[in-house]
Amino acid sequence: MIGTASTGFIVRQADSHNRTAGAHRARRTSPRAEFRPDVEGLRAVAVLAVIVFHAGTPGVSGGFVGVDVFFVISGFLITGMLWREMAATGTIALARFYGNRARRLLPAASIVLVATAVGAATLLPPLQAREVLGDGIASALYAGNYRLALHGTDYLAADTPPSPFQHYWSLGVEEQFYLLWPALIIGIAWFAHRRRKTRIDASPAPYLLVLAVVAVASFAVSLAWTRTLPSWAFFALPARAWELAVGGIVALSVPVWRRLPAPLATVAGWIGLILIVLSCLHLDGRTPYPGTAALLPVLGVALIVAAGCAAPELGVGRALSLAPLRALGRLSYSWYLWHWPVLLLAPSLVGHRLGTVGTVGAVAMSGGLAMLTLWLVEDPIRFAAPLRRSARRSLACGGGVTAVAVCVGLALLLLVPAPVGRGAAASALTVTAAPPPPPSESVDPLDAAVQQLTTQVQSAVAASAELRSVPSNLSPSLADAPADKAAVFENGCVRSWLDVGQAECASGDPHSASTVALVGDSHAAMWSPAFEQVAEQRHWRLETMSKVTCPLLELPISSPYLGREYTECVQWRHQILARLQAEHPRLIVLSMSRRYGGDFGFTTYDQAWIESLSRLTTQLRATGANVLVLGPVPDPHTTVPTCLSDHLDDATACAPPRADAVNDAGIAAEQAATIAAGGQYADLTALFCTPSRCPLITSNNLMYRDDNHLTVAYAEALEPIVAALADRALARP
Known part of the structure; x- marks a missing residue:
C-alpha cells in the first residue's frame, strides 16, 4: 500500500x-x-x-x-x-x-x-x-x-x-x-x-x-x-x-x-x-x-x-x-x-x-x-x-x-442514540366489522359497513389529534420506520425508474379465478399489505402492478430523477393497459400520488389530470372490470420520522393543518370524474384527518414512513376498511 x-x-x-x-x-x-x-x-x-x-x-x-x-x-x-x-x-x-x-x-x-x-x-x-x-x-x-x-x-x-x-x-x-x-x-x-x-x-x-x-x-x-x-x-x-x-x-x-x-x-x-x-x-x-x-x-x-x-x-x-x-x-x-x-x-x-x-x-x-x-x-x-x-x-x-x-x-x-418515544404506551388501533344492519331500502348495507368502519378510525384519529408525547410503543419505531416497506418494494414487483414490463406479482390465492389488480405508482404499492390480507381472506388472486413516480394516467411525463423524458413510464403504461385488457380482472384498484408537478411535466388536479383520470376509468371499465380509485393520503409536508424525532414531547408540532395537507376541491373533482366514467371513488381523508388537523400518529401507529408513504403497520390496521371498499366496488356494476 x-x-x-x-x-x-x-x-x-x-x-x-x-x-x-x-x-x-x-x-x-x-x-x-x-x-x-x-x-x-x-x-x-x-x-x-x-x-x-x-x-x-x-x-x-x-x-x-x-x-x-x-x-x-x-x-x-x-x-x-x-x-x-x-x-x-x-x-x-x-x-x-x-x-x-x-x-x-x-x-x-x-x-x-x-x-x-x-x-x-x-x-x-x-x-x-x-x-x-x-x-x-x-x-x-x-x-x-x-x-x-x-x-x-x-x-x-x-x-x-x-x-x-x-x-x-x-x-x-x-x-x-x-x-x-x-x-x-x-x-x-x-x-x-x-x-x-x-x-x-x-x-x-x-x-x-x-x-x-x-x-x-x-x-x-x-x-x-x-x-x-x-x-x-x-x-x-x-x-x-x-x-x-x-x-x-x-x-x-x-x-x-x-x-x-x-x-x-x-x-x-x-x-x-x-x-x-x-x-x-x-x-x-x-x-x-x-x-x-x-x-x-x-x-x-x-x-x-x-x-x-x-x-x-x-x-x-x-x-x-x-x-x-x-x-x-x-x-x-x-x-x-x-x-x-x-x-x-x-x-x-x-x-x-x-x-x-x-x-x-x-x-x-x-x-x-x-x-x-x-x-x-x-x-x-x-x-x-x-x-x-x-x-x-x-x-x-x-x-x-x-x-x-x-x-x-x-x-x-x-x-446521538436512536430516538424512542417517551410518552405512555398507547393502545393498538383495532377496527372491527359490525354485523350487517337489517335490510333497508334507505340504507345500503355496503355503504353502512364502510361508514361504520370509517367512524371507528375517525374516533381514533380524533383522539390522537392532540397527542403531545410520542408513545413509547410506537409501531413502527421512529428508527425502524424508514425501512418499514411493503414486500413488493423489495421483491421487484414495484418497478424502478429504468424498468419496464411487469412480472407476475401474485399474492393472496394465486390459483384463484377471481383476480384483483392493484395498479399505479408507489402509492398503489404502499396499500399492498392491506390488500394482500383481504385477498387471503376472500381467496382472490391479487396482482400488484406498480412503477415508481409513474401514474397510469396518460399524461406527458418527465422524470426529475432521470433528468429527461420518462420514456420508461410511457412504455410501462402501455404494457399494463394491454395486460389488463388481456387478463380481465374482476376489480382494478387504481392509486397514485398527488404530489406531481413542476419537473414532471404536469400538475395534479389540473384540468388535464381530471380529464385523463376520466379517460383512464373509461378504458379500465371497458375491460369488463369494476374500477375503484383510491383518493390521496394527506401530504404531511415533512419527513415524518425525522420531524417526530426532534419533537418527541410535542407531536402536534409536526402535524400539518388539514387545509395544507388535503386538497378538498381536487378530491371532489376526481370523485365526480370517476363516477361519471362509471368507476367508484374512495375519499380516504377521514382515515387520516380531523376537520382541522392531520395527525401523524393514530393510537400507537406511526402513519408515514417518510414524507408521503404509509407504514406497513398503518396500512394493515386499515385492512377492514380496505376490505369493505373492495367488497362494495365488486358488488356494484
Missing part, C-alpha cells in the same frame, strides 16, 4: 551513466515544472461558481460545473507532476507523492468534517443526524461518492434533505484518482520499458495514447450512465475519469500548446472562459449531467489551460492572474469545504430559513472560516519542514487526522 515503499516504483536502467544522461534529456524535453498563476485564478472561478450556485443565486443554475473545472485542473497538475518525475528519474516516489497529497488535503478536510459532524449532531433532528453522521464517516474514508450513488438509486429516499457532507463526493473522486493515477503512469512506463528493453525515454506518446483511451472509455460510460444510472454518472469515478484525463492530456502536450501563436492562444483562452460561463448560466438541474453537457466546461478549462501554455500573460490568462483571483484561488479548497455545511446547518442554528441577507451572511461566514483554516491549518501543515522532509511523517499525519475524523463520527453516533 501507500506507506510500504519509500522510493516508489523504479524503472531499472542499464547503468548509472545512462540513467543520468536520460534524466538530462528528459528535463530538456519534458514540460517545465513552473507555477501557473492563471490556473490558481481559475480555481477561484471554479469555487465561486459552486458557491454562488449553492447559495441559490438567480441565473446561475449551472454553477455545479465548478466541480468539473476542479477535476480538469487536478488532472492537468497531477499528471504533469507525475510525468515530469517519471521522465526525469525513471521513478515515481509513491510514498512522497501520497505524503504530499495527504499533507495538502487531509488536515483541512478532517477539521471541517469534525466540525460539521458536531454541528449536525447538535442542530439536526436525531434521526437525520444519525444518517448524516454515517455520511460523514463515509466521507472521511473518501467513499462518500459511492454512498451517494447508491442512495440516488433508492427512489424512496430521493426526496430526503441533502447531507451537509454531500459536497465531499468530489473529494472522494479526486482521492480515488490520486490512488489510481500513479499506478497508471507506472504501468505505462513498465509496459514501454518491457517492449523496448531499454531505458524510459522522454516521449509522452505512450502516456498520451493511454490517457486518450481512458478518456474515451470513461466518456462512453458517462454517456451510458447519464441515461440509465444518473446518480452513478454524477458521483462515480468511472464516469468522471475522462474529465481528469482531459487535463492530463493537456499536461502531456504542453510543448504543442507552447507553439500556438499568441493571438490564437488569446482567442482560445477567451472562448474557454465563455464556455464555462455559458455552462453556469444555461445548464440547470434538469440537464442530464454529466453526459454531453459536461463537454462545455471541460473543453472550456482545457482551452484556458492550453492557451496559458503559450501566452499566460495575455488575454484570459492575464485576467485570471490578477491578485484578488489568485487569493481566492489559494482559499478555494477551504472555502469549498466550509460553504456547504454552513449553508445547510445555518437555518437550524437560527431557527428559520435563510433569506437573501442570511444566505450572504452564511457565505461570508464560510469564507471567514476558510481563511482561518488556510492560515492555521492548511499552510502550516503543508509547509511544515519536518513533514516536508519525511514522507512517512506526512502519511502518518494524514492517517492520524483521518482516524480522528472517523472516531469522532463513531463517537457521535453513540452520543
Whole structure:
C-alpha cells in the first residue's frame, strides 16, 4: 500500500551513466515544472461558481460545473507532476507523492468534517443526524461518492434533505484518482520499458495514447450512465475519469500548446472562459449531467489551460492572474469545504430559513472560516519542514487526522442514540366489522359497513389529534420506520425508474379465478399489505402492478430523477393497459400520488389530470372490470420520522393543518370524474384527518414512513376498511 515503499516504483536502467544522461534529456524535453498563476485564478472561478450556485443565486443554475473545472485542473497538475518525475528519474516516489497529497488535503478536510459532524449532531433532528453522521464517516474514508450513488438509486429516499457532507463526493473522486493515477503512469512506463528493453525515454506518446483511451472509455460510460444510472454518472469515478484525463492530456502536450501563436492562444483562452460561463448560466438541474453537457466546461478549462501554455500573460490568462483571483484561488479548497455545511446547518442554528441577507451572511461566514483554516491549518501543515522532509511523517499525519475524523463520527453516533418515544404506551388501533344492519331500502348495507368502519378510525384519529408525547410503543419505531416497506418494494414487483414490463406479482390465492389488480405508482404499492390480507381472506388472486413516480394516467411525463423524458413510464403504461385488457380482472384498484408537478411535466388536479383520470376509468371499465380509485393520503409536508424525532414531547408540532395537507376541491373533482366514467371513488381523508388537523400518529401507529408513504403497520390496521371498499366496488356494476 501507500506507506510500504519509500522510493516508489523504479524503472531499472542499464547503468548509472545512462540513467543520468536520460534524466538530462528528459528535463530538456519534458514540460517545465513552473507555477501557473492563471490556473490558481481559475480555481477561484471554479469555487465561486459552486458557491454562488449553492447559495441559490438567480441565473446561475449551472454553477455545479465548478466541480468539473476542479477535476480538469487536478488532472492537468497531477499528471504533469507525475510525468515530469517519471521522465526525469525513471521513478515515481509513491510514498512522497501520497505524503504530499495527504499533507495538502487531509488536515483541512478532517477539521471541517469534525466540525460539521458536531454541528449536525447538535442542530439536526436525531434521526437525520444519525444518517448524516454515517455520511460523514463515509466521507472521511473518501467513499462518500459511492454512498451517494447508491442512495440516488433508492427512489424512496430521493426526496430526503441533502447531507451537509454531500459536497465531499468530489473529494472522494479526486482521492480515488490520486490512488489510481500513479499506478497508471507506472504501468505505462513498465509496459514501454518491457517492449523496448531499454531505458524510459522522454516521449509522452505512450502516456498520451493511454490517457486518450481512458478518456474515451470513461466518456462512453458517462454517456451510458447519464441515461440509465444518473446518480452513478454524477458521483462515480468511472464516469468522471475522462474529465481528469482531459487535463492530463493537456499536461502531456504542453510543448504543442507552447507553439500556438499568441493571438490564437488569446482567442482560445477567451472562448474557454465563455464556455464555462455559458455552462453556469444555461445548464440547470434538469440537464442530464454529466453526459454531453459536461463537454462545455471541460473543453472550456482545457482551452484556458492550453492557451496559458503559450501566452499566460495575455488575454484570459492575464485576467485570471490578477491578485484578488489568485487569493481566492489559494482559499478555494477551504472555502469549498466550509460553504456547504454552513449553508445547510445555518437555518437550524437560527431557527428559520435563510433569506437573501442570511444566505450572504452564511457565505461570508464560510469564507471567514476558510481563511482561518488556510492560515492555521492548511499552510502550516503543508509547509511544515519536518513533514516536508519525511514522507512517512506526512502519511502518518494524514492517517492520524483521518482516524480522528472517523472516531469522532463513531463517537457521535453513540452520543446521538436512536430516538424512542417517551410518552405512555398507547393502545393498538383495532377496527372491527359490525354485523350487517337489517335490510333497508334507505340504507345500503355496503355503504353502512364502510361508514361504520370509517367512524371507528375517525374516533381514533380524533383522539390522537392532540397527542403531545410520542408513545413509547410506537409501531413502527421512529428508527425502524424508514425501512418499514411493503414486500413488493423489495421483491421487484414495484418497478424502478429504468424498468419496464411487469412480472407476475401474485399474492393472496394465486390459483384463484377471481383476480384483483392493484395498479399505479408507489402509492398503489404502499396499500399492498392491506390488500394482500383481504385477498387471503376472500381467496382472490391479487396482482400488484406498480412503477415508481409513474401514474397510469396518460399524461406527458418527465422524470426529475432521470433528468429527461420518462420514456420508461410511457412504455410501462402501455404494457399494463394491454395486460389488463388481456387478463380481465374482476376489480382494478387504481392509486397514485398527488404530489406531481413542476419537473414532471404536469400538475395534479389540473384540468388535464381530471380529464385523463376520466379517460383512464373509461378504458379500465371497458375491460369488463369494476374500477375503484383510491383518493390521496394527506401530504404531511415533512419527513415524518425525522420531524417526530426532534419533537418527541410535542407531536402536534409536526402535524400539518388539514387545509395544507388535503386538497378538498381536487378530491371532489376526481370523485365526480370517476363516477361519471362509471368507476367508484374512495375519499380516504377521514382515515387520516380531523376537520382541522392531520395527525401523524393514530393510537400507537406511526402513519408515514417518510414524507408521503404509509407504514406497513398503518396500512394493515386499515385492512377492514380496505376490505369493505373492495367488497362494495365488486358488488356494484
